[in-house]
Amino acid sequence: MAKTTTISGWGLYPIVDASVRRAHYRRDLGADDETSVLPQGSCRSYGDACLHDRVVSTLPLKHLLDFEPKQGLLRAEAGVTIEDLIRFAVPRGFFPPVTPGTKFPTLGGCIAADVHGKNHHADGSIAAFVEELEMVLADGSQVYCSRHLLPDLFWATLGGMGLTGFVYAATLRLKKISSAYIQQRSIKTANFAETCRIFAETQQQYTYSVAWIDSLKKGRQLGRGLILLGEHAPADEITKKELFPLHSDSRLDVPFFFPSFALNTWSMRAFNSLYYHRQWSHSSTATIHYNPYFYPLDMVHRWNRIYGRKGFLQYQVVVPFADGEEIMADVLRRIAHRGIASLLTVLKTLGPANEGLLSFPIAGYTLALDIPLTDDGIVPFLRELNKTIVDAKGRVYLAKDAILEKEDFAAMYPQLEEFKRVKRHYDPEQRFRSRQSDRLGIT
Ligand SMILES: Cc1cc2nc3c(=O)[nH]c(=O)nc-3n(C[C@H](O)[C@H](O)[C@H](O)COP(=O)(O)OP(=O)(O)OC[C@H]3O[C@@H](n4cnc5c(N)ncnc54)[C@H](O)[C@@H]3O)c2cc1C
Incomplete structure (x- = not known):
């Protein structure tokens, strides 16, 4: 059941009233009667990227689903935080391959922002370590995407600020370490x-x-x-x-x-x-x-x-x-x-x-x-x-x-039109939108 409350990003500006529904299972991400919706993680983005009148919090989706230690491949639900990853990975000799300057964001939020860490010059952003995404799209369908499977959806979702659909789970290649x-x-x-x-x-x-x-x-x-x-x-x-x-x-x-x-x-x-x-x-x-x-x-x-x-x-x-x-x-x-x-x-x-x-x-x-x-x-x-x-x-x-x-955003992101085209394909009725996407003319 949805709860009405006030929400904000980490900057505490702006603050909006929203109906917040918590997703406990993958099926909770499916289409319902909401006209529009936004996936939400830990609200560690600063501004209005995580804000909308209706949000679905992915925080209860906290399961680690699979681990293959030889390659360090971890499959986890989107609400798993960087801290959860660390608690699992460090005792086994692994570390998140890319981490923002706080360990509280979720995996879903990090993928949606394609976060970078202090190692971007050496290793790239988190996208470089994401092998596969399991998504729930606007029509409720469940799809997998990767560099080889629906690559347009994959590259629109990494950095796409939650506008292409829900990331339900991701497979991430962890970094091997020999000490903490x-x-x-x-x-x-x-x-x-x-x-x-x-x-x-x-x-x-x-x-x-x-x-x-x-x-x-x-x-x-x-x-x-x-x-x-x-x-x-x-x-x-x-x-x-x-x-x-x-x-x-x-x-x-x-x-x-x-x-x-x-x-x-x-x-x-x-x-x-x-x-x-x-x-x-x-x-x-x-x-x-x-x-x-x-x-x-x-x-x-x-x-x-x-x-x-x-x-x-x-x-x-x-x-x-x-x-x-x-x-x-x-x-x-x-x-x-x-x-x-x-x-x-x-x-x-x-x-x-x-x-x-x-x-x-x-x-x-x-x-x-x-x-x-x-x-x-x-x-x-x-x-x-x-x-x-x-x-x-x-x-x-x-x-x-x-x-x-809006105009400055369009000038800064030359692939915006391509992003809009991919979004129209997977979300023709603009089900996924945020305060930010409305302000910037993406939706
Ligand atoms: C102290 C601090 C330091 C930071 N340092 C860095 C840094 O070094 N590098 C960096 O890149 N960022 C940094 N950030 C920003 C932060 O990593 C990103 O904003 C990240 O997106 C926050 O994740 P979240 O789980 O809080 O997501 P939210 O803030 O809740 O949401 C962010 C975006 O992700 C989308 N989203 C969330 N979950 C899903 C999902 N399951 N499926 C689809 N979309 C989803 C939302 O719709 C929204 O657009 C920092 C933030 C803080 C507060």
């Missing part, structure tokens, strides 16, 4: 040019890389930060008793919304400065557990409340390497001058695009930052920045978006 630890090298940079140079110099050597950027710095210190490089640690380098310990649950929580005055430019400046100076040397190395390396934000539950009741936007864009350094520096400069106080600004490099019709990654620099919704000028300011991204042949990540305009 990561060898981390951390390099402190003085400015954006150095950050980009070190990225370029280390891409071939490290599977994982990400930079935290002090986004409040201007002038000569613009773009200074800490680059965190990582590699799965080999067993013979681990001195601990256990090779594959799991993480424990965090008990920290943000029990209430912070008042808006708590996070201002001054408090953010102090936080950014403390974080930057936590490392004194230019470079340091350590062997750390996978949890603090991949999921530092998961240490505090409901941390999204620190931005207050008005919520926040996460702005993530990618621009090709060609003029990427200058364009990202320009974006950072404009954000710093606007006085936008972001706790978390992250820069990564992405490798080549795949065949996903609406997949986000293209080769280039990607920058992501939290932007509290402090005043009415924020949205027009970001839409203005989007013009620069369009001119640079870059794009906004749909899994983070709540404000992109």
Whole structure:
């Protein structure tokens, strides 16, 4: 039975009233009298990609269905989270091949966003490890798709933000690891040019890389930060008793919304400065557990409340390497001058695009930052920045978006018409739609 409630993405903006039906079995995904519907996972997308008047939550679909250890092939239902995967895989010497910066999203949500991790430059997005999808389409039919079977449906679904149908289950190739630890090298940079140079110099050597950027710095210190490089640690380098310990649950929580005055430019400046100076040397190395390396934000539950009741936007864009350094520096400069106080600004490099019709990654620099919704000028300011991204042949990540305009979206995603054609074929009556797809003119 459906329940009416208010729902939002992780950015707590927008918030909508919705009827939420929970799917416990594959048959619950079949067509019923709903005129339109949207699959929903853990609502860890930031904006309105997971929002619609009627949603079907896949969270109860939590079964691991099959495991073939020789090739590391795991078949699992869509509501299984990255954390569930880890709890199963790590003790057996495997790890999710691609993981977002939080372990709470579902497999279905990760496939729908074709998520990328800190290893995109080396391994690609999650699509590279998906062998097969089991879907329930708009007419209730159950189909399998893969690179060889209905490839048009496969490549429209990976990155297709839930608009082609329900992913009921997926077969994923896991990554073999020989310990639960990561060898981390951390390099402190003085400015954006150095950050980009070190990225370029280390891409071939490290599977994982990400930079935290002090986004409040201007002038000569613009773009200074800490680059965190990582590699799965080999067993013979681990001195601990256990090779594959799991993480424990965090008990920290943000029990209430912070008042808006708590996070201002001054408090953010102090936080950014403390974080930057936590490392004194230019470079340091350590062997750390996978949890603090991949999921530092998961240490505090409901941390999204620190931005207050008005919520926040996460702005993530990618621009090709060609003029990427200058364009990202320009974006950072404009954000710093606007006085936008972001706790978390992250820069990564992405490798080549795949065949996903609406997949986000293209080769280039990607920058992501939290932007509290402090005043009415924020949205027009970001839409203005989007013009620069369009001119640079870059794009906004749909899994983070709540404000992109239709025309800019069409310019950023050149395969949009092909996506619409495939969607019309499998969903002629537009049964699957979201607040985002309506806003962007996809539906
Ligand atoms: C702290 C944090 C860090 C993050 N880091 C990264 C990162 O490093 N890289 C990255 O790529 N992303 C990142 N993300 C974004 C997140 O991984 C994606 O938004 C992901 O889609 C969330 O999955 P979910 O289960 O929460 O899905 P939801 O947010 O509930 O839904 C997202 C989309 O998936 C669709 N969907 C969900 N389940 C299904 C299904 N069974 N069948 C079909 N469609 C479905 C929905 O319709 C919706 O369009 C991060 C998010 C947070 C909060």
